[in-house]
Amino acid sequence: MNLNDRQHVFIEAENFENKGGWVVDPQFVEQMGSPYLLAHGLGSPVENARTRIEFPAMGQYHVWVRTKNWAPGNWEAAGRFKLIVNRVELEHTLGTKPGWNWQYAGNVEINETSTSIELRDLTGFEGRCDAIYFCSEYQEPLGQLEELDNWRKKMVGESDRPNKTDSFDVVIVGGRIAGCAAAIAAAEKGLNVALIHDRPILGGNASSETRVHTEGIPWHSKRIISMINTKHWPNGSPLAKQDDRKRHENIEKYENIHLYLQWRAFTAITENNSIESVDTRHTATGETRRFNAPFFIDCTGDGWLGFWAGAEMMYGREPVSKYDESWPKYGELWSPNEGDNRVMGSSVLWRTIDTGEPVDFPQVPWSMEVVGNFEAIEGTWHWEFSHNDLHQVNDSEIIRDHMFKAIYGSFYNAKQQPEN
Template sequence: MQIFSSQDSRQFPLQPLQADVLVAGGGLAGVCAALAAARDGVTVVLIQDRPVLGGNASSEVRLWANGATSHMGNNNRWAREGGIMGEIMEENLWRNKEGNPVLFDLVLLDLVQAQPGLTLLLNTTVTGIEKSGRQLQAVHAFNAINQTRYHVSARQFIDASGDGVLGYLAGAAHRVGAESVEEFGEKMAPGEHFGHKLGHSIYFYTKRSAEPVRFIPPGFALKDIQAIPRYKRLTSELNGCDLWWLEWGGRLDTVHESETIKWELWKIVWGVWDYIKNSGEFPDAENLTIEWVGLIPGKRESRRFLGDTLLCQQDIVEQHDHYDAVAYGGWSIDLHPADGVYSEHDGCRQFHSKGTYTIPFRALYSRSLDNLLLTGRLISATHVAFGSARVMCTCGVLGEVVGRAAAICQQQHLTPGELSTPERIGQLQQHLLRQGAYIPRQRLFSPSGAVKVHVSSTLQLSSLPADGGWQPLKSRCALLLPLKAGERLPALKVSMRAAAQQSLQVSLLTSENPANTCGDRHLASQTICVNDQGEYRLDFAWHADCDRYLMIAFAENPAIEIALTNQRLPGIMMVFNSLNPRVAKRTRQINDGDYGVDEFDFWLPRRAPHQVLIAFSLEAPLQLWHRDALLNGKLRPESHTNCWVPASDDSAPVVSWQWSQPQQASQLTLLFDNDFDHAMETVQMGHAQAVTPHCTTHYRVWLDEMLLAEVNDNHHSLCHHALPQGVSFRQIRLELLATAGALPALYGLHLHHQLAIP
């Protein structure tokens, strides 16, 4: 028994903690930042003010995480986020392909709890900071669950808190709301009528029961459904999480009035549900019930902090490649009216760039403080550019960047500003690439040193059999096929048929920017007559000026059918000039208001398992998957396939790296294929497969004659293996033993801390 006598007062216990890096905020940005810093050998404390990790992606909010792939609704092929963010997406697919939000919580908690050097404080709120001059020194925090105060001192600080609690308390320069058109020349800058901030949303889940379910609305539910101009879009078939446009609060202070916004959103949600259940407009809703309603709103926008540069609309639309590019985005510039659900405007205004854009490191730290890095929604960007960079998978990529940058700054006694200089930024960029993060249009220098690569076989592209049935040309479609610089596109034959003679135009397209796949440059066309069933020859006699993807585009003609193949090949796909209504309104982007954006067609793939590929034969084979790709430092298809694929009849594919001198290294990283075009949304939507077909699921790695590792049930594109300390080797041999069903593909082997033995 414990007996406590009366006292004048008591204090909550105080627990002091010390770390190299403190991360405030446990959304995807904060999780990736904390994992990255800890994996780079520094001690980390991650403070999260909620009971779970994930932020807007958690079971508390249930928004699906997405990024540059944009639901596979734009022209950003093979653009899914890599590095730690990609690892999280792939792990969630493996454990949780059905998209259960509670299981996604578990994936994040498991990763963080298992990471050495990382201390996690859940349910803990930052209440104050200590600083000296331009340096943060410590934070004060409080956990109401265990009634404990924390004093956490650190050397480097990462603000991933969404609202910028560290930067705000430290007095860092920041902005709220939209810039004017005149300040940066951004034609998408909104006026007062549209509003200057994005609001919050609360989602809900519905469930169909065996019997009718009565619903009695609360007294605060919205009574007049016509107050919502878009109320006629409501149906009983939609999941409540599809109603992202039930948004409000952009006219208010989205930090200090968040509770006011939450209550208004509850009013809206329960009013919408009352209308669906009780208006009589939806008889099939009789057996529906509410299964879950969010208790906290998903927040889109609040403070944006100022770094040494400001990302703006032109950076995105013109795809500027900054000298200090460390990350990338590809979601549309996605702006919402400040009045949200009560606005007469559409729920969003979305414009895409022609491809991915890069994000500079100078936008990822505070210009006001020497040891505060910024990630997630806080980065140095205008309101317009923020409209693209704010999505969660992009935020996760930015988290890994600042986590690894914080480790470098701590280990080398640098400020982020010093690391951002042209003389130093390369070490961060190369470190990110070596760990498997992807930075568009950059390559890893010397992935394995001075090495010779030998492979057991190499696939050549000569023909794909017509064993997949027939498909009518109901829409424009195109074969994406890459060429090397100076290479001629061989003549090819395709099998087609028609009941009566038909004319068909076939065009050869490419992109002005060789890294894009948007087909905005017309090269040639030819017209063929299709009658009955037969092979039809296409010859454009075109030579590539540089490495680039071509699009062999077939015009729409439903009276013609084209033969398909069941084969699937890495870095090659069919795309369709079609529409994904989640992210676009038309099959072509139209600049319908002089918004300073480009006009171009959307060429979209189909999701697994509904992908298709035409059957064809080439008059001369193409070498698309050469072993040299393992040394070019390019980590995914971009301008070319950039991977090696063994021959289809190679029953035991092997790759060996051989050095003339003994080598030592601390770690090796293998980069396999795991369908970088698959959006892998985290929750709700569900996916057909737990691992993508080309992924290598079973492999062995040998150091000379010593077995380093044998891995079964691999489901990741990135596989890291620690090497024994002090062990030297002249050869690494990789045996590819099994895949998830298709041919394997390998992008590279990266050695870490490679040392030559004299």
């Protein structure tokens, strides 16, 4: 919670003290500007998120909420929710307008300086809340991403330079398998290591959040890889959770590995084409911190550190002539004569459990345009989505939401069968 003067109060949703059943989603900061709270209830409304804020003055306030209708169309919005202020539910239902925008929640009379706020999920289908803005005047906040970023910083009193700075021998950004392996290797050489990861769990796709087993040929890295890998459980298996524990224990036993979970890097500071430092922000508190080091390792997965530093980059398939490479067996598929934007898609893993008793599942009309009559009760790695008109990084939230529709729609269709 942050105040900037007696007429305005601004709250980042991820700063809520009690998030209830809502979860912090930090995946799309570069696309929409901030982590946000997500009501991932699988069709059942999640428990209310709750917090308290201090108002500098009592009186009437207009309330705006930054949110998004992620599945717009001729049906009720999938992720609807309401805002409750001091036990009073505000007038307007939120999450009903397409695209990220400020939606008017209503006005409220503030009679106590210490005020409770709640988010009440109505559907259990991925409602999302980014921020809440109280204003004594009816004035919609800024919406364009660059303007919004500067406005946010002003609202929360964030300076251009993080208040805290730490220095290490090597800073690794990204705590996936590559980042964990790099941290162990550097620590065993006696280096003082910072391992920065934007999730609460190490491992990336190999973690229990995604549950893809690690395969490949480790060669001379076998000892290190065995300390952090995920065994060949079936993809999506809950047994992957036990490998989370192993991974964390093996990282934490090194006194010279300093682990920063839920810290997300957002820029690199360079001098003479060399990275001098990386600035990060905590995904739940908004606190910022700068990391200095002579060496940085980019394990972000999408090369963000190199991108921020201005490194040369490309996206898509290069023409066969660029590196004089060809694979006649597959022709244009692997060796295009002209470059294009084709890349591998994003996959989603999901599974269901037979409870042994009937379980209702609501209708999901907003998913039918994606799935048609297709039905399924689980999905493995081949549930992959890519489209030449969508960028796998810049449009990643759209792609993820498309996969939500695929999951919920195919499961709904399967539930119509008597055996389910």
